Amino acid sequence: MVLEYGSRLASGDAPAPGEVWLVGAGPGDPGLLTLRAASAIRGADLILHDALPERGVLRLAGPATRLEAVGKRRGHAPVPQAEINARLIAAARVGFRVVRLKGGDPFVFGRGGEEALALTAAGVPWRVVPGVTAGTAAPAAAGIPITHRGLASAVTFMTGHDETGALPDGLDWEVLGRADGTVAAFMALSRLDEVAVRLLAAGRDAATPVAVIARAGLPGQVAVRTTLGRCTLETRRAGLPTPALVVIGAAAGLPLAAEAPSGRTAAVAS
Numbered sequence: 001m002v003l004e005y006g007s008r009l010a011s012g013d014a015p016a017p018g019e020v021w022l023v024g025a026g027p028g029d030p031g032l033l034t035l036r037a038a039s040a041i042r043g044a045d046l047i048l049h050d051a052l053p054e055r056g057v058l059r060l061a062g063p064a065t066r067l068e069a070v071g072k073r074r075g076h077a078p079v080p081q082a083e084i085n086a087r088l089i090a091a092a093r094v095g096f097r098v099v100r101l102k103g104g105d106p107f108v109f110g111r112g113g114e115e116a117l118a119l120t121a122a123g124v125p126w127r128v129v130p131g132v133t134a135g136t137a138a139p140a141a142a143g144i145p146i147t148h149r150g151l152a153s154a155v156t157f158m159t160g161h162d163e164t165g166a167l168p169d170g171l172d173w174e175v176l177g178r179a180d181g182t183v184a185a186f187m188a189l190s191r192l193d194e195v196a197v198r199l200l201a202a203g204r205d206a207a208t209p210v211a212v213i214a215r216a217g218l219p220g221q222v223a224v225r226t227t228l229g230r231c232t233l234e235t236r237r238a239g240l241p242t243p244a245l246v247v248i249g250a251a252a253g254l255p256l257a258a259e260a261p262s263g264r265t266a267a268v269a270s
């Protein structure tokens with residue numbers, strides 16, 4: 001047994017010189033930043049940030065803060081992970097206060113773990129500022145509680161993409177197919193057909209509610225409400241914007257959706 005008393009969570013207002021903070025930016029709306037994430041953004045010398053769905057959070061940075069975009073952006077090749085790691089290490093070694101800003105939570109499908117390993121190997125001190133993950137915020141934006149007594153006693157966060165872009169091999173579809181769990185699938189829109197087929201084959205009912213929530217908490221938020229049997233077709237037909245999260249399970253069918261803004265229909269019959 002090993003007893004640990006130290007914490008990897010950041011404390012204070014901003015990274016110390018030579019330190020890297022892996023900071024969660026939440027799902028996009030600056031109001032969903034933690035206080036610590038906001039103060040870290042204000043106090044950083046250098047922010048390496050992903051392609052965030054909204055630039056509002058970056059506006060908190062002071063005029064002296066250098067911002068470098070390293071995420072995938074349309075029309076730009078993504079900066080390779082090894083280069084991001086190298087830039088973080090180099091900036092820390094010259095004494096910058098470094099923030100690595102990521103959408104949602106840095107340790108939920110954000111490669112925060114890979115960066116933390118690289119920083120550790122290089123002997124660079126680092127801390128984490130957890131963020132509000134889209135895995136809970138996007139369902140909430142559609143009025144979906146991801147656990148619900150009697151309907152959903154477990155939640156699984158899964159990704160629709162491994163590093164090659166394919167559905168990951170190691171997923172246990174028998175477990176994901178269990179009726180009383182919610183599945184929240186990140187980066188899964190383009191693989192929704194495969195996800196649905198695998199869940200149906202594992203025994204999930206075709207009538208299982210599915211919600212696909214796009215741009216949660218951002219202008220233009222839109223959700224498709226459908227079922228496992230129809231989600232592939234209906235989601236494709238809706239032509240949703242990104243980013244989008246797929247939520248599968250009985251809790252997605254609770255009658256808790258927001259009223260539509262006037263002039264728009266909440267439900268489109270299909």
Ligand code: SAH
Binds near residue numbers: 135
């Ligand atoms: N670390 C992030 C996830 C990064 S992977 C987190 O914890 O939220 C990127 C995926 O997150 C997107 O493909 C989408 O599935 C989801 N996502 C991020 N922001 C979102 C938003 N505002 N609305 C819906 N889905 C979102």
